[in-house]
Amino acid sequence: SQKIEQNSEALNIQEGKTATLTCNYTNYSPAYLQWYRQDPGRGPVFLLLIRENEKEKRKERLKVTFDTTLKQSLFHITASQPADSATYLCALGSTGGFKTIFGAGTRLFVKA
Amino acid sequence: GAGVSQSPSNKVTEKGKDVELRCDPISGHTALYWYRQRLGQGLEFLIYFQGNSAPDKSGLPSDRFSAERTGESVSTLTIQRTQQEDSAVYLCASSLVTGDGQPQHFGDGTRLSIL
Secondary structure, three states: OOEEEEOOOOEEEEOOOOEEEEEEEEOOOOOEEEEEEEOOOOOOEEEEEEEOOOOEEEEOOEEEEEEOOOOEEEEEEOOOOHHHOEEEEEEEEOOOOOOEEEOOOEEEEEEO | OOOOEEEOOEEEEOOOOOEEEEEEOOOOOOEEEEEEEOOOOOEEEEEEEEOOOOOEOOOOOOOOEEEEEOOOOOEEEEEOOOOHHHOEEEEEEEEOOOOOOOOOEEOOOEEEEEO
């Protein structure tokens, strides 16, 4: 069955450093991958979309890579800030399909 | 408001009671999704609506769960004869169209607690 794996352990980093979160998947050939941010008690908020024919996408301090051979996406936050502390979810979808499969998320703590 | 609105934000009820959760999507969004999120877990797909097409109910965990949506407006998720395992946050999302990577816009969910 389709499976998405994100680090279940929280990631703790120091302010100013780069945070790198991993999303691995199996038994799936997604057409695109999305990253969402979720704060406690709130719904997820869309951050970035990357398609299968794209290797890298950037938005301000965020960078996403997508390796369809390794079946992996990496999500980077450069110059991290305490305000970046949240849970980050990856989600996969296929062209023409409506279902987006979400990972369980990785909790990020950025210490001042 | 401009975002997806869900009500109530919190619901506490006794086992065996029925509950109804409401979702107001963003105006103009044809697609609407319901998810369940248990503590510390990812989003579990429940049901999907697209315009006036028949909904995809493949994610509903049992026949105690049902959902309705009139056109492209409000949706309600109903859980009958609630069980303790139904305790979770129920999230609603809407998007402009389906597939092709359109971002989903989420409400803040209804936190359901079954005593």
